[in-house]
Amino acid sequence: QSVLTQPPSVSGAPGQRVTISCTGSSSNIGAGYDVHWYQQLPGTAPKLLIYGNSNRPSGVPDRFSGSKSGTSASLAISGLQAEDEADYYCQSYDSSLSGYVFGTGTKVTVL
Amino acid sequence: QVQLVQSGAEVKKPGASVKVSCKASGYTFTSYYMHWVRQAPGQGLEWMGIINPSGGSTSYAQKLQGRVTMTRDTSTSTVYMELSSLRSEDTAVYYCAREGGDGYNSFLWDWGQGTLVTVSS
Numbered sequence: 001q002s003v004l005t006q007p008p009s010v011s012g013a014p015g016q017r018v019t020i021s022c023t024g025s026s027s028n029i030g031a032g033y034d035v036h037w038y039q040q041l042p043g044t045a046p047k048l049l050i051y052g053n054s055n056r057p058s059g060v061p062d063r064f065s066g067s068k069s070g071t072s073a074s075l076a077i078s079g080l081q082a083e084d085e086a087d088y089y090c091q092s093y094d095s096s097l098s099g100y101v102f103g104t105g106t107k108v109t110v111l
Numbered sequence: 112q113v114q115l116v117q118s119g120a121e122v123k124k125p126g127a128s129v130k131v132s133c134k135a136s137g138y139t140f141t142s143y144y145m146h147w148v149r150q151a152p153g154q155g156l157e158w159m160g161i162i163n164p165s166g167g168s169t170s171y172a173q174k175l176q177g178r179v180t181m182t183r184d185t186s187t188s189t190v191y192m193e194l195s196s197l198r199s200e201d202t203a204v205y206y207c208a209r210e211g212g213d214g215y216n217s218f219l220w221d222w223g224q225g226t227l228v229t230v231s232s
Contacts (some may be wrong), residue, residue: 004154005184033215033216034212034216034218036212036218036219038147038156038219040156044223045206045222045223045224045225046148046206046219047222048211048218048219048220048221051211051212051218051220052212052216052218057220062152087222089155089159089217091156091219092216093215093216096172097172097173099158099170099171099172100120100146100158100161100217101158102148102155102156102157102158103155104155105155107157
C-alpha cells in the first residue's frame with residue numbers, strides 16, 4: 001500500500017493540458033524530500049521524466065513540467081500528444097519507512 | 112551508453128528462492144548505487160531495496176526484510192537480487208535501476224529491461 005496517492009486516471013484531448021497530483025505526508029514530501037516522476041509506456045520499463053521536483057533529463061520535451069508544494073507535488077503535461085498515453089508514477093523518500101516510495105500510479109488517456 | 116541487462120524469466124514453486132542478475136556497462140560500476148523495484152501484474156511500482164556496489168552495503172524495504180538479499184560482483188559489474196520463501200504474491204516483473212542524485216533525494220536514472228518471475232505450483 002503506497003504512501004503517495006495519485007488519481008487512478010486522467011484524460012484529455014490532443015493539445016490540452018492535464019495535471020497529475022501526488023499527495024504525501026509529513027514523513028515524505030512534506031519533510032522536504034524531492035519528488036521524481038516516471039513514465040511507463042505499455043510493456044516497457046519506467047523512464048525518468050522529472051527529477052528533483054522540476055528538472056527534466058536531456059531529451060524529455062518541455063511539455064512536461066513538475067512542481068512541489070507542501071505535502072504534494074504535480075506533473076503537468078501541456079500540448080497533450082497521443083504518444084503521452086502511458087502510466088505515470090511519482091517517487092520520493094519516506095523517513096518513517098526508511099525507504100523510497102512510489103505513488104499509486106496514474107493512467108493518462110488521450111481522447 | 113549506460114546499459115543494465117538482466118537475466119531471463121524464471122518460474123518457481125512456492126517456498127523456493129530466485130536470484131536475478133543485472134549486468135551494468137557504460138559507466139563506473141562502483142560509483143552509483145543500484146536499486147531493485149518490482150511490479151506485480153497490472154499493479155504499480157514497489158521499491159525493494161538498494162545496494163552500494165562499492166562497499167556492498169544494503170538497505171531493504173521493511174516489508175521484504177528477512178527474505179531479500181542483494182549482492183554484487185565488482186569483477187563482472189553485476190548486481191544480484193535473491194528473494195526467498197517465494198509465494199504467489201511475489202509474481203512480478205523485477206527491475207534493477209541505477210541511482211542518480213544525492214542521498215535521500217536520489218532518483219532512478221537508468222533501468223534494466225525487467226525480469227518476469229512467476230511463482231506457481
